[in-house]
Amino acid sequence: MSEHPDCALVRRCYEAFGQGDMEKLGSMMTADVIHHVPGNNPLSGHHKGREGVLDLYRRLGEETNGTFRVELGPVLVDGRGHVMSFHTVYADRGDRGIEIGEGLFFTIVGGKITDIDGCIADIDESDAFWS
Template identity: 60%
Template sequence: MAEHPDCTLVRRGYEAFTRGDLDALAGLMTTDVTHHVPGESSISGHHKGREACVQLYRRLGELSGGTLRTELETLLADGRGHVISVHRCRAERDDIGIDMKIGMFFTIVGGKISDIDECSEDIDTSNTFWR
């Protein structure tokens, strides 16, 4: 069975993120994309616009000292412009580490990612890690 094109788009985003190719990742997003991060940490909130999202991803790398790793586990499409992903997130920061599942709900418009709603397996642990 062939992968749905929306899943392929999101997979390409994960691959670009893993390579650290933020220019390629930005090219997969609309200019007005928004990434919603839950919780009450330094990375939480609504990151509006392609540049704000890229800045968020840079900050994740900086805060984790380059240790952040994502391992894509699942992609699910509804065929109407939505994809759900589940990945394992691992990173270290100072004296603590994080290892948890993260879910993302992507909205796809015109072949580009226009909205990302992030869900965390453990928001309190995420808040502690990202402070």
Template identity: 60%
Template sequence: MSEHPDSALVRRGYDAFGRGDMATLGSLMMSDCAYHLPGSSQVSGHYKGRDNVLSLFGRLFELTGGSLRVVLDGVFVDGRGHAVTAHKWFAEREDRGIEMRGGLLFTIVGGKISDIDECVEDIDQTDAFWDAPG
């Protein structure tokens, strides 16, 4: 049984993110891709456009001194342009660390990512981490 193309696309994205390969990651997104990060922290919000999404990712790496990493647990597709992932993410800021389960909901159009909604296990803890001095 071969992997569904949407699942393969998402796995390529996680791999590129993990390597800090923003060029490859950007090539998987539509130019008007949107990313929605929950909560009310300094990084929460809606990011519209591939360049803005990639800038957000760069900022997350910058805020964590490059310590941000994500371990993919699974990718689930519906065959109609949606993929859902489960993962665990880890990061450090100064003397504070975080380890949390989460996931992403992808909308895929024509083999490219058009929208990403992030979900986290604990929004308050996530906000506290991103807003902590660092």
């Protein structure tokens, strides 16, 4: 059985992210995409527009001196334009390290990502790492 196109899209996004290919990653998003980051830290909030979202992703690398990486786990689809992905984040920042479970809820319209909602296993741990 072949993979649902929306799951395949999300997997391609993770692949592009892992390769640092922001141009390819951006091509899979609408111009008005929004990425919602939970918590109360300098990265939290609503990152609006393709460039705003890509700037967030670039900042993850900058803030961690290139150590930020994700290991993709299950990818689930509802067949109505929504995909849930689960991953583990690994990163070092200063004298701190983090290994934390996260999930993303994607909304997909016309084969492009329009909205990304993040969830974190431990918001307090994430806030402490990024603050």
